[in-house]
Amino acid sequence: MKILNTPYYGIYFGEDSYIKKKNFFLKNFSKKILLVDNISKKNCLNYFLSKIDFLKKYYIINIPSGEEKKNIETCKVIWKKLLDINADRKSLFFNLGGGVITDLGGFACSVFKRGLNFINIPTTLLGMIDASIGGKTAINFLSLKNEIGLFNFPKGVIIDNNFLKTLSENDLKSGFAEIMKYGLISDINLWKKIKNLILKKKKLIYSYNLIINAIKIKNSIIEKDPLEKGLRKILNFGHTIGHAIESYFIYNLNKKISHGHSIAIGMICESWISYKMKMITKKEFEEINMIISLLYDNIKIYNSHISKIIDFMKHDKKNENNKIKFSLLKKIGYSIFNKEVDLFLIKKSFQKTNMINLI
Ligand SMILES: NC(=O)c1ccc[n+]([C@@H]2O[C@H](COP(=O)([O-])OP(=O)(O)OC[C@H]3O[C@@H](n4cnc5c(N)ncnc54)[C@H](O)[C@@H]3O)[C@@H](O)[C@H]2O)c1
Ligand SMILES: [Zn+2]
Structure with missing residues (x-):
């Protein structure tokens, strides 16, 4: 033990x-x-x-x-x-x-x-x-x-x-999205390990070591900022858009998509925003988009509903002074928090992931 x-x-x-x-x-x-x-x-x-x-x-x-x-x-x-x-x-x-x-x-x-x-x-x-x-x-x-x-x-x-x-495959995938997140926000070696596994096997593989690794990463961030005054906010990467998608599906469409699936989509959108805000490169964005899309199914969103999804983001707990604040990537393995993002970029990000079919 x-x-x-x-x-x-x-x-x-x-x-x-x-x-x-x-x-x-x-x-x-x-x-x-x-x-x-x-x-x-x-x-x-x-x-x-x-x-x-x-x-x-x-x-x-x-x-x-x-x-x-x-x-x-x-x-x-x-x-x-x-x-x-x-x-x-x-x-x-x-x-x-x-x-x-x-x-x-x-x-x-x-x-x-x-x-x-x-x-x-x-x-x-x-x-x-x-x-x-x-x-x-x-x-x-x-x-x-x-x-x-x-x-x-x-x-x-x-x-x-x-x-x-x-546990079902769907729920395993849900957890796996958060392990990917830890790699993207703070451990490039973990991301590379996950990327290689997915490219080789084209499916989710998890191990006890990966679980322990993930817990240590989350724990080290929490030790530095237990009450989310600052640094801990990086754990919310993918969650501003992801939580909004998760809530929209449950409460507007009465359909469940798992927390991790929503966050996987949120991570691609927010990676695109990071690219557009000149923090990560186009190549990094494309790699993230490709790897995550290999594991998770596409979802359909009505174009006319995007403003409803954005309404959910207005209640995000990281917001300050009515401004939607994001945690974004500076590069793979490094992140930044409290970033204000233009509404236009948020909307546009929905068109940029392989995982959303806008109808
Ligand atoms: N507090 C935090 O820091 C934090 C972080 C991430 C997510 N969350 C929250 O966690 C929730 C999502 O967690 P989740 O995905 O575990 O959801 P969940 O608790 O709904 O579990 C998913 C499904 O698996 C079933 N289940 C549980 N154990 C099982 C087992 N051993 N075998 C088979 N089925 C099993 C559950 O009954 C449920 O149907 C969300 O509400 C999210 O907001 C909280
Ligand atoms: Zn989460």
Whole structure:
């Protein structure tokens, strides 16, 4: 087992992590509560319970899966259940699931009685390399992604890639987009490794080492700027446009495209903007466009809807003084934040990726 100690909590790697955390789990917590969604319950709960069979008594809260459930209504269900079982501040809350469970569960238990202790056990690739680490918890509100939330660090995170055995290809790809992002924003060698793998195999290949590498990159950025006052904003590369596309599909078209798929498209658009703003070269943009498009499907967007997508960007949390602020690439492996971008360039970027068919 490896441990990555952050200033706030430990990230434990491997299936012997549960036994290593046994003493902590058995500390004097008044109640132990496990949050799952119906799919993580089906695929992950029995395995997890077999690993923590030393916990004699626990409560399970089961919610429906899906991004559209990451809202205040689901929080109310959780809070009601916590009240029913008399959970108090000495309770320990486990989030067992993907990014929706760690974001929503982290938020719900952070504000319940001003905060319960929680542990994240991510069960998706995206959860492992991104959502479960870094202390951001949130729910969506009025069609806006992660609009209500707070920074609050878990008491620990367990990374056990056994959970990935049941994950769909689509959800693996979703997580992989964020690994690509880490390469593009801060590690040219990681990007080259990913590029060569994709060119050779024409499909997604991930490994435990890649997961550990990705977690270390995210963690090193968060250590320097835990509350996103500056540097941490580079992690939002691809997300200004990507989040807007993700929200537009769910709330305007009632269709789900995964977080990573949206971010993959956002990264191409924002790379084109970086090129047009004379930060990366045309060759770099073309390489990014080609590599990302090899993995992800095209999407159709109505030309007449682009202004609706841009409306979503106006609520992006990085904005200042009503100006849409982007994190962009200075060159592959280097990034910059707080960049204001002309509206014309944002609109035009939708025509420049292989992945958007404007109809
Ligand atoms: N807090 C952060 O820093 C941060 C960072 C990135 C993304 N996010 C958030 O994370 C969410 C996306 O995360 P996600 O892609 O994990 O979504 P998700 O939690 O919806 O999981 C995707 C699907 O996989 C299912 N699933 C979970 N574990 C499984 C397993 N082991 N086998 C089979 N199916 C399984 C889920 O039930 C769901 O249907 C978004 O809401 C995004 O905003 C947060
Ligand atoms: Zn993301």
